[in-house]
Amino acid sequence: MGTDGAALSVPIRVLVVDDHALFRSGVNAEIGDSVDIVGDVGTVDEAIDAIRAKKPDVVLLDVHLPNGGGVAILEALADSTSNTKCLALSVSDAAEDVIAIIRAGARGYVTKTITHDELLDAIRRVHAGDAVFSPRLAGFVLDAFSSTKPVTSDPDLDRLTPREQEVLRLIARGYTYKEVAGRIHLSVKTVETHVSSVLRKLQLSNRHELTAWATDRRLL
Amino acid sequence: MGTDGAALSVPIRVLVVDDHALFRSGVNAEIGDSVDIVGDVGTVDEAIDAIRAKKPDVVLLDVHLPNGGGVAILEALADSTSNTKCLALSVSDAAEDVIAIIRAGARGYVTKTITHDELLDAIRRVHAGDAVFSPRLAGFVLDAFSSTKPVTSDPDLDRLTPREQEVLRLIARGYTYKEVAGRIHLSVKTVETHVSSVLRKLQLSNRHELTAWATDRRLL
């Protein structure tokens, strides 16, 4: 069914980016009949130029390239308004590779162990706006995204008394001492005392660092 | 092939959470032969209790429930060390629903238009550690993840002179006037002047709002 689907409508215009010429010609031979391969290049700079010039529908993008890798290409094109989709294609199944290139804007990530039909399907789905991942890899992105390091028992935070934590939260949100005092019915001087001991206990020097500290731990 | 794959090995233990009893019995009838449905519940509290007690392999989780929805269940279980996977199952295909529940820790999201076989496949893949999405929905997560809304031509930002933007960046990072002055070799008074005009042009009242404004636009 692979070839038919593409041949019926306008074929998808694909650019292949990989620093190994043999691999590029392999891709060309495998899927060249089913999609319109508008070019194949081997360097970051060539890729950027080719994407700007030919505006392919989908870029088949190798992750590991000299001079910055696929991420460099995606970042260079981040501001362009084209609707070119990028599908990362790599031998690596390492979480950091996947996360880096997805964060840079790729719409999918498949390993080079993929079959002919699966690759065609992936290209079509990316072109249609879906995200495509080899089975295990999607989990990496979710792990990074859901960012669930609750750190329920934060040793630093535990050293603060309940009242100090309460004040900390309000200060980190940008309220002045006076506003905090009014909000939890204290005197300004008491708020100052609490903030001082919070700063001392956390080894911070001012409320700006405190805000950064709090946002780091997501206690807002 | 659906039934065979499950019957061969130990069947996957599934808990169904949905506030509509009819839907629960529908799921039960559809896939009860292929997986081991260890319970079906209709409220957040029941779900939390049931997950703790029965430790299912996969929770089929409705997104929209009274008292907090599926997100509340995921958050309540975030600290538990079980390896129960949650697959969100919803009528909604809204980006905010998808992002919220994935951020809370769900490992997949499919709409209720799914077919019998697709649902079984989704359950198996989630159980195996993959992430599963209905076609269009994965893109929502990637959009939220790659956080690439540079807003290169921000009209507000353009109204600032280059020097003002430079000072803005440093102030937003928490440096004091004195530190900014030392860093770009100006007098403190000049820094004050620049900050004042930045605050005036952006209609902000203090540096806390400025920090919030800057982080909003990711100019750090």
Add this chain to the structure above:
DNA sequence: CGCACCATCGGGGACAACCCTGGTTGAACC
């Protein structure tokens, strides 16, 4: 050339932030 705008710098003042040294109360613990 006058004019607007930018960048640089200053004085003075009001207020907020931060630190220090105190104090009182109440609850918990030995």
Add this chain to the structure above:
DNA sequence: GGTTCAACCAGGGTTGTCCCCGATGGTGCG
């Protein structure tokens, strides 16, 4: 009953923030 600690409050001082008023040069423009 003495100790310890959280929570509350106060005075006084230094520094930082933000605003007002000004000033000087440089640049580009009609």
